[in-house]
Amino acid sequence: MLPLTADAADGADAMGPDLPPALGPDAAAMADTGVVAPDVPPVGEPDAGTIMGAPDAPVVDAGTGDTSVADAAATVDVNAEPDGPSPVDLGAVDTGAVEVVDRCASATCSRASNDGCCPAGCTAATDVDCNGCGNGRLEAGETCDPPESCPTTCTSAICAKAHLEGKASSCNVTCVSDPITQCVSGDNCCPGAAKGCTGANDTDCLSVCGNGIKEPGESCDPVSECQTAEKGCASDANYVETKSGDATKCTFSCAVVPRSCVAGDSFCPTACNATTDSDCAGCGNGRVETGEACDPPSKCGADQTACVSTADQVRTSKGTISDCTYACTSKPRACVAGDGFCPSTCTPATDSDCPGCGNGRVETGEKCDPLSTCPTACPATGCMRRKLSGAGTCAATCVDDTPISVCLAGDGCCPSTCHAGNDSDCSAVCGDARDGICPASCTYTQDADCKLAGGATCSVATPAQCKSGSCIDSRCCTQSCGACSACTGPGGTCVAIKNTEDPDSCAGDRTCNGSGACKLKDGADCTDPTDCANGQCTRYYRDMDADFFADKNTSIRVCGDPAIYRNGYIQESHVVTFDCCDVDANTFPGQQNYFISRNECHTFDFNCDGAETPQWTDLFGCTCPCQGWAGQPPAVPSCGTPATWAFCSNSAGGGTGRTQSCR
Secondary structure, eight states, X not given: OOBOOHHHHHHHHHHGGGSOGGGXXXXXXXXXXXXXXXXXXXXXXXXXXXXXXXXXXXXXXXXXXXXXXXXXXXXXXXXXXXXXXXOOOGGGOOGGGHHHHHHHHTOOOOSSOOOSOOOTTOOTTTOTTSOSTTSSSOOTTOSOSSGGGSXXXXXXXXXXXXXXXXOGGGTOOEEEEEEOOSOOTTSXXXXXXXXXXXXXXXXXXXXXXXXXXXOTTOSOSSHHHHHHHHHHOOOOSSEEEEEESOGGGTOOXXXXXXXXXXXXXXXXXXXXXXTTOTTSOSTTSSSOOTTOSOSSHHHHHHHHHHOOOOSSEEEEEESOTTTTOOEEEEEEOOOOTTSSXXXXXXXXXXXXXXXXXXXXXXXXXXXXXXGGGSOSSOOOBTTEEEEEESTTSTTOEEEEEEEOOXXXXXXXXXXXXXXXXXXXXXXXXXXXXXXXXXXXXXXXXXXXXGSBOTTOBOOTTOGGGBTTSOEETTEEOSSOOOTTEESOSGGGOOEEOOSBOBTTTBOTTEEEOXXXXXXXOTTSBOSSGGGBTTSOEEEEEEOTTOSSEEEEEEEEEEEBOOOSEETTEEEGGGOOEEOSOTXXXXXXXXXXXXXXXXXXXXXXXXXXXXXXXXXXOOBSOSSSSEEEEOOSSOOOOOTTOEEEEEEEOSSOEEEEEEEOOBO
C-alpha cells in the first residue's frame, strides 16, 4: 500500500462526491485518511505524470475519463515498499479507470499468467508483470534476466584478460576485457616488442635471431657473438670442445668436456700423469725417455727382480723404480773372501768361499784350515809327549807318543820326583822347604817361604812377617828412610820424594824439591836461594806509595817470584830507584815539581837529592824591567814561607804575596 503525500490527501478531500463510485465508500473513507486501497492501482504524477504498471495495463485519463493502454516509458512500481513510494495525486484519478482497478484488485501474483497486473505484495520474482530483475525480461539497466541466465564465467580473448562485473541478483552481470601489457611467460600472450617483451622474458613471444637478446631456442645473440664463440671453440690439452648448431641462426654452441686421461690422443691434461696417460712425459708412460732407464715401473720392477748376483757375476741395482731410473749393472765376480761366492775361476787358496783346504774353514775331512793354523809340532799334554800326524795338510793333528819323566819347567808336566822349586809345572805345597814357595793357603808361621820379601805390604804391628824383620810405611823395608824419602823402591828400598810434600817429614810451608831435599815452598820467607825448593829467594822492597821508587832500608825475601807487588812491597827487579820518602807519592828521585808544603816525611826534599831547593831566588833591586823578592834588605824566604814578590816595568810596578816552593 502506497502512502499519500499531503497534497494528494488534500486533493482527495476536494474531490468529495466526484470520487468515482466504483471505488466504493471504503475508498472514499480511505481518501479521507490519505490511504489508497491496497488493490487499486496508484494514479497521479509522482515522477513523470503517469501511473506505473505493467506495459499493457489500462490507464485512466483524469482529465477526459478515457481509458487506454499505457505506453509511457515512466511508470509507478506498485510493488515499491511503503517507505519509498512515489506520491499519488488522487485528484488525477479518473472515474473511467474503475474497470481496470477492479480487475487488478482481484489479481494474484503469477509467474505463468501475463495479465498486465502487478498486484500489491508481488515482485518481479513472483509475478512476470512486475518490473525488475527476475521477471525474465531484459529491461533498462539489465544485461541478463532471469538471474540464473547471467554469466558466471568469462572467456578471455588473446592478449586480454576477462572478468565479471555486476551481480546476478541485480541482473547486470557482464564480462569486461582488460588488455595484457605485462611480459609473463605461459599466459599465451606476447604483448610485443613495443611493450619490451621478447622470447627472453616472455616464452609466449617468438625468438628472433639478431636482436641482441638470447631468447628460448637460441644459444647466443647477436650473430657476431655466435661467430666469435665459434672461432674460439677449439680443443686443447685439458678440454675437448665440440661445435654444434648454426652461428647465423643463433643456435651455435660449444660443448666443453674435460679431457680424460686417455692414451694415444696426443694430449696430456694437467690432471694426468705418465701413469694415467701415456701421452704424458715421465715415468709410467711405457716409453724410455731421456733420464730414464726403464718404463713402465712394472718393467723396472721386473728388472729389479731379475737383478740377482751369481757365483760368476756381481749384479748391482741403482736408481729407483718409482721414477724409472732403476738399472741393473753386471760385472765379473772377483776372488774375494767372505762374499759367500766361489767363482769358477777361483780356488780355495784365492777365495775362502771356495770349498777345500786353504779356504780358512774346517770342512769335512779336515782338522784345520788354513794350513797356517795347522800344527807343525806337538807339545806334550800333561806328562805325555805327542807327535804330529798328517803334517802339511789340512788333516794335520797331534797324537800321544811317550810319557815325560824329567823335571823340566814349561813342559806342562810335573813328574813325581819334581817339586815347585825345580819344575814350574809343579804346584807348591805348604811346608815344603824344597821349593822356596809359599802356597796361597799358608801363612808365614807355617812356611818360611811365606815371609814377605822387601817391598811387600805389611802390617807395622807385625814386622816378623817380613823377611827383613822391618815394616816401614806398611812395606817390608830393607833400610831406614829419612826426610823426603819413602820405602817404595824395588825390594823395599828407599826412594826419594820429589816435587811434593812428605807427609811424615816435609809439609806445611815446606816441600820436597826436584832433588828430594826438604825446602821452603814458594811465598815463604827466605834468606838464601838454597832455602827455597825452586832455588829462588826473591827480594822485595817496601813501596807504600806504589810509585816504583822503593825504600831501600826496608825489604823482605820470599821464595819464588810470584808477583810484582806483594803486600806493599815491590819486586827488586822492578824498582826504578830507591825513594827517600816512600810514604809520599809526590816524593821520588827526579821529581820536577815544586811544593809549598812539606811531604809526609816533613821535608821539602821532593826529588831525593838530599837538599831542599827553592824555586824562586831572585831579589828585587835591579833596573827595570825586573822582578824578585822584596824586603829591607831583600832576602830569599825559606821553603813554605810567604813573602812579597815585587816587579817593575817601564810603565808600571808593584808587588804581590807569594809562598816559596821547594823540591
